Structure formats: structure tokens, C-alpha cells
Amino acid sequence: MSLEKLYQDLFGLSDEQLIRRLTELGEVRHVKKGHLLYREGEVPSKLTFLLQGLLRGYFLDAGGRDISDCFAFKPGAPATACIALGEPATISIEALTDSQVLELPMGPVLELMEEYPQLYRLYTDFLLEALKCHWEVKAAMYQYTAMERYQWFLRSYPGLCHQVSGKHIASFLGMTQVTLSRLRRAMREAGQLQAAEGES
Template identity: 40%
Template sequence: MDKRKFFKDILNIHDERILKKFCRLSAVETYKKGTYLITKGESQGSLFFLVEGILRGFWGNPKGKEATECFVFRYGQAALGSYRLDQPPAVNVAAETNSTIVKLPKQAVEELLLQHTELVYVYNELLIREMEEHQNIKHAIYMLNAKERYNWFLREYKDLIDRVSHRHVASFLNMTPVTLSRLRKEFREQEE
């Protein structure tokens, strides 16, 4: 994988000095399905960008109940546990499928942000993209009925319905697995 091209295309970094540092500091790693990349409340040592696969952000409680907050599935999409680098993650992030990730050490990125002002703009753009994504999710969850939310999911999250746990999709769409199953059946019957 060409890390230089990745950082140039995904983060819009064009300064050769910064590109060289990012390439030197970063690693491309593969995580098996179910592996936690980020654990809520624990120190996050790295920043993660998806190359291939699907990640899931979620909350969990000690009784084992989980609520899916987001899916990371687009090439180059960041997996953030918190919008602030100086705070512990607010959510867990785990590999929903076997996934390939570009990983950067968080402390090194924080130091580079202090040394290179242009990286602050890069980070701001990344945050804006992520916040817009989450705003769209909130709109769909709060403003659409169950059928519309499922339709929205099929449109916005192409092919994920057959690649991730339906229990996690139902949680993400704020519906029960039974409701999701009924909607899937309805949609299949309409297609026939």
C-alpha cells in the first residue's frame, strides 16, 4: 500500500516533510473480526484510518447491553473514540469484519500538530467530516420512521446489511431486531 498517496488523498496533506513523517510513523495493520481498536475510557494510543473492512463504534454497559453508534466502512474514514485527542474515548471501536487499518501514534500526531499549523486545518477538516456524518445519522434516527430509517440505511450504507450483524444494524437504527427482520421481509417481497 502506498501510504504517501493515502495521506495525500485522504487527509489532503501535500507538504513533503509532513508526508514523510506520517509515512515513517504509520503502520498498516490487519485486525481480526471482534478485535477492539479503541476501548471507552481507556487511553487511546493510536489514530486509525480504514483501508478495508468495517469497524463499529458502540457503547456498552457492564450487563452486556450494547448500542451501535456508527459504522466505519469507507476507504480512509477515521475511527475516532473522541473528537478531542486529549480526552479518553467516549465509545468503543471494534472490527466488525477483518479489517486493514493505517495506524498513527497519537502522541506523535499531537506533537506534529504543534509543529505544523497546516495540520491543524487537516485535523479540523477531518473533524468536520466526522461531525457532518454523525449529524446525518442523528437526523435519520430522530426524524425518520422505522421504514424510512431502514431505507436510508440501505442507501447510505450500501451492501452493509449483508456484511454486518443484523442485531448491530437494528441497534444503530434504533429499532428491535424483530422490527428490522419484518422490514427486511417487506422489502424482499416488494422486490419480487
């Protein structure tokens, strides 16, 4: 798929001049599993969007433990390490699988946002979607039981249970790997696991 088609189909952009200028700036890159796209504390110099594969955002807690913060698995999803563009990254982002990403230089894109209202609206849409996801995760953490949190994860992130390690899923859901294993065993014994995890 051409970059022009990506901007139209994935991001819904229609301004031909804007698409042409973004095409000149954009670069599609393949990254290997384990590659670190952003490191917590660094100021990103580019914007990254997932085209294919799986990415994970994470941070270190006070004890130095790796805590999964988010997953990107849908084509077009922004690999955003900070809310306000140009600020230091609040999380690190790594590729959990060999992935394909679209990269755009931060400075020129910020300039284009001033010039093209359609691009600024797209940025606003990304922020609103990120806020929605944030509150969904927060509600799950504080309002659901451990079992309900895992069931919510299976619904909200279909298929990821087969691609993401138990360690990362457990930290994302605020539980230990032992607890996660117990939940999966309980669901298996109740005959619920296969259907919930989408196994054949």
C-alpha cells in the first residue's frame, strides 16, 4: 500500500496537498522484535504509527519492576510515548514482534498542524481515543475483580493472549503471574478458556 493510500484509509485524510507533504516526510520502517522505539525520559524526535505487528508501552515502578502500560496492535495506532508532542516520553515503547511502522519527523509535523486544521483534528481524535482507553483501563483496575479484569482483557485485546507473555499481561492487569495462571486454570476447568481466548 502506498503512503498516500495509508494516509487516506488509515487516518481519513482528504486534503491532497497535506497528503502529498506528509508522503514526502514519511518513512516506512521494519523493526525487529525487542527493538526499543522510545525510551522513557527521552524527547521523541519523530511520530510513529503501527502498520503491522505488536508494540508494548511500559514503565518502571518505584521498585524497578517492568509494568506494561499499553499495547498497540491495530494498524494506524499511534505509538505515543507522551501526551503533548515534543515533551519527554513518559513510557518506553518496544516491539513485541517483528513490526512495520510509519515514522514522521516531529518538527515538520508540528508545523503542518498549524497550517492544516484537518491534521490538528486528527491529533485531537488520537488524544480523545487515548483518554478513552486510559479511563477504560483505570475503571477495570479499580472496579473489576481479577477474573473480570482478565475477561475484559480478552474482550478488549482479542488474540493478544497468544502473542503477549503472561508476565506482561499480568503486570498490565495489576496482578501477579501466579494469579493470572490461577484464573486461566479456573476458566479452563469451567470450560470457558477456549472460547474466551479464541482457541480452535
